[in-house]
Structures are given as structure tokens and as C-alpha cells.
Amino acid sequence: MGQMASNRLTIRQIADLAGVSIATVSRVLNGRDDVAPETREVVTRVIRENGYTANRSARGLSAGRTGLVGVLVPLIYPAYFSGMLAGASEALAELDMQIVLSPTAGEHDREVSVLDKLHGVTDGALMMQPEESSAELVRLLDEGYRFVVLDPLMPLDQRIASVSAAHTSGADQAMRHLLDLGHRRIAQITGPRGWVATEDRRRGYYAALASAGIMRELTLEVESIPEIAPGRAAAELLLDLAEPPTAIFAFNDNIAIGVIQAARDRGLRVPEDLSVVGFDDVEHATVVSPTLTTVRQPLAEMGRTAVSLLNRLLERQRFETLHVELATRLVVRESTAAPRASA
Incomplete structure (x- = not known):
């Protein structure tokens, strides 16, 4: 031999x-x-x-390790995923570990197939917004495979390690900024119902309204998938209301950019006629005009933290929590201002 x-x-x-x-x-x-x-x-x-x-x-x-870590990501090119991937790749390089990069296109069956191949040839995996249910992931855990979920779409079993951002706090910061500017008719374009991020940000939106003594209006809440064109369509519904909002809090920066496009199509100026706040603070936020006020998720740090958590799992270290939530921060730019006096 x-x-x-x-x-x-x-x-x-x-x-x-x-x-x-x-x-x-x-x-x-x-x-x-x-x-x-x-x-x-x-x-x-x-x-x-x-x-x-x-x-x-x-x-x-x-030593019982291959030095290979699978990284499952729906898509590589959106700035959101690439931000987390950049942080993870740096952290893995520092540990002298190599990435087995596996784009899944957000398809459940493809993801299951990739995980089946990775199990046994990698030490563990980082999974960004996996499509598998919590029950499916628990079964994988029970088989002895170690992994960390970044930004879970759905609620997870407590045994599953995860890293996410403080969605509720971020939404609260965005809303308080708009309320402090004087806005009272603030709409919300959410992500898909049931997503962890959607529900957490919705709670922040509701809490801020309640603290300001403002009643919720269902007509001011529209659901969208987190892309520019659907965001524009959602904004059109809001801007066509008999009494449109003076500000819109968008689920992510892509939707916020769609909102700005919809406003321009109607001859509205941002922020003079409509204030817009996004979420994520990806590169597009500083390229769009006006530059976007948004909530910054620490994407690279999320990737690095996930690697640290996975490495500790692989080394069978003891630690207090399997769930890490990193702070978000409002970044004020040009897309928000006080409402017009006549609004």
C-alpha cells in the first residue's frame, strides 16, 4: 500500500x-x-x-480532519451572499482550510443532493439560507455531520448552530429614524411571509408604530420577493393608494431600489416627496441615486463568525450558545428626509 x-x-x-x-x-x-x-x-x-x-x-x-469545508449558497453573484462568502473564505484561509463551493440555485432537491455528496468528504459545511426543513437538518445532524446555518429562512431546532443578524433591532432603528423625521404614514414592503427575517422585521415595524401611538393599517403592508422588479411592483400598489405613504421601509436594498424606480415613474422625488429605507447595506446602496439610507447587516462578519462556530463544533469544544445574533446598524444617507409640510 x-x-x-x-x-x-x-x-x-x-x-x-x-x-x-x-x-x-x-x-x-x-x-x-x-x-x-x-x-x-x-x-x-x-x-x-x-x-x-x-x-x-x-x-x-x-488528526481526523480533511481540511475541506462545504459552502452551500443559493447564488454567488448577489452582493448579499458574496458578502458572507468573502468573510467565510478569509476565516477558512486563516485556519488553513479549503472551500468546496456549491451553488444550489435555492432548489431543495439540488441542495439535498449536494449535501449527500459533501457528507463524508468534507469536515462540515456552512449553509446560507438552506431550503431544507428544520426536521431534515436535524436528521443530518443526527448522522454526525457538523454544519452552521447562516441567515436561516425558517425557524430552526435549538440543536442547529446558526448565525444571523438582529433583524428586529434593525427594523426598529429604521422606523425610529423615519418617525423622528416626522413621518407618520409609513408603509412596509415585507419579504415572504414566514421567513425568520420577515417576521422579525415585521415585529420591529409594529413595535415602533405602537411606541409612537400609530395604529397599524393593513393597506400599508405589501409582501414581495426580495428583488428589484417585484419591489417596484409592490411600491406601485402603495403609491396608487388614495392616501399614499410619505415613507416606505423596504425588506432589503433590492426592494428599496425598486421603490425609488416606482417613485420616479410617477414623478415623485426621493426624498423630497417620499423617503425610502432599505436593509442589508450591500454595494448597490451607495451606487443608486439618491444613495440609500439602509440598515447594515455585518455580512462579512457573519461569514467569519460561522466559520469560528463550525471550527469549534469540529473540535468538540463546549460553548454557551449555538445561536449567534450580530448587531445591525442604521446608515443614514440621502434617501430620507422630513415629509413635506403639506403631507
Whole structure:
């Protein structure tokens, strides 16, 4: 078997040499106790005989780690996901770990297939807005695979590690800014109903209205998917009301940009006739005219924090919480102002 020692062996090659499955090798490397002693001895002997201390990958294997981390992301190019990806990649590089990047297009079945392939050939995974249900993710956890969810779409079981932003606080900051400017008729364009971020930001919106003694109006709440064109369509519904809002709080920056477009189509000026606040603070927020007042999510830091949390899981460290929520911050730019006196 020693003839392969000079090569960078993969887990698949280890499995072939030992005559076992990739999953079995992974269980041995990760110190799982659900492997027969005879099988564990065979796999350990293959590892030892093939000199796994000869290079970085080998050292990782001898320590029970491959040095590979799967990163599942719906899409790579939107600034939102790329921001988290940039932070995660930097943190992984600092740990001398490599990314196995797997775009899923936000498709459930594709995501399940990718995870099935990653399980056994990577140490663990970072999952951005996974489509799997909490029950599906718990089953994956029970199989021994370690992962961290970034910005979960739906509520998760308490056993699932996650990193998110303080959505409710961010919405409260946005609303208080508009209220302090003098706005009282403030509309909300939400994300899809049921999403964690949607419901948390909705709570911040409601709480701010209540604290100002303003009654909720259902006509001032419109749902949208977080893209520019749907955001524009949602804004059109609000701006066509008999008594339109003087300000709109948008679920994300894409929707906010759609709002600005809809206002211009109607000859309205932002912020003179309509104030607009977004959420995320991606690069587009500083490119659009007027520049966008928005709530900043610490996207790169979310990626870095997720890597730190995953590494601690892989090292079986003890820690107080599996759920990290990072602070959000309002960034005031040109798209908000006091309402016109006649408004």
C-alpha cells in the first residue's frame, strides 16, 4: 500500500484501500464510536501505512480532519451572499482550510443532493439560507455531520448552530429614524411571509408604530420577493393608494431600489416627496441615486463568525450558545428626509 504515500490521497482512495465506504472512513476520522473495532483497525492501518503526516492534507487526515469545508449558497453573484462568502473564505484561509463551493440555485432537491455528496468528504459545511426543513437538518445532524446555518429562512431546532443578524433591532432603528423625521404614514414592503427575517422585521415595524401611538393599517403592508422588479411592483400598489405613504421601509436594498424606480415613474422625488429605507447595506446602496439610507447587516462578519462556530463544533469544544445574533446598524444617507409640510 505504501506506493501511494507520495500522492495526495483522497478519502475515496482511503476507502478503496481499506475496502470500506467513504462514510465509514469519515466516521473513523471523526472519532465516531459506531464503527466495528476490526473495521476501525483496518482504516487506521491504511492511514498509518500511507504516511498521512507527509503533507497538509495528510496531517489533517491523521488528526481526523480533511481540511475541506462545504459552502452551500443559493447564488454567488448577489452582493448579499458574496458578502458572507468573502468573510467565510478569509476565516477558512486563516485556519488553513479549503472551500468546496456549491451553488444550489435555492432548489431543495439540488441542495439535498449536494449535501449527500459533501457528507463524508468534507469536515462540515456552512449553509446560507438552506431550503431544507428544520426536521431534515436535524436528521443530518443526527448522522454526525457538523454544519452552521447562516441567515436561516425558517425557524430552526435549538440543536442547529446558526448565525444571523438582529433583524428586529434593525427594523426598529429604521422606523425610529423615519418617525423622528416626522413621518407618520409609513408603509412596509415585507419579504415572504414566514421567513425568520420577515417576521422579525415585521415585529420591529409594529413595535415602533405602537411606541409612537400609530395604529397599524393593513393597506400599508405589501409582501414581495426580495428583488428589484417585484419591489417596484409592490411600491406601485402603495403609491396608487388614495392616501399614499410619505415613507416606505423596504425588506432589503433590492426592494428599496425598486421603490425609488416606482417613485420616479410617477414623478415623485426621493426624498423630497417620499423617503425610502432599505436593509442589508450591500454595494448597490451607495451606487443608486439618491444613495440609500439602509440598515447594515455585518455580512462579512457573519461569514467569519460561522466559520469560528463550525471550527469549534469540529473540535468538540463546549460553548454557551449555538445561536449567534450580530448587531445591525442604521446608515443614514440621502434617501430620507422630513415629509413635506403639506403631507
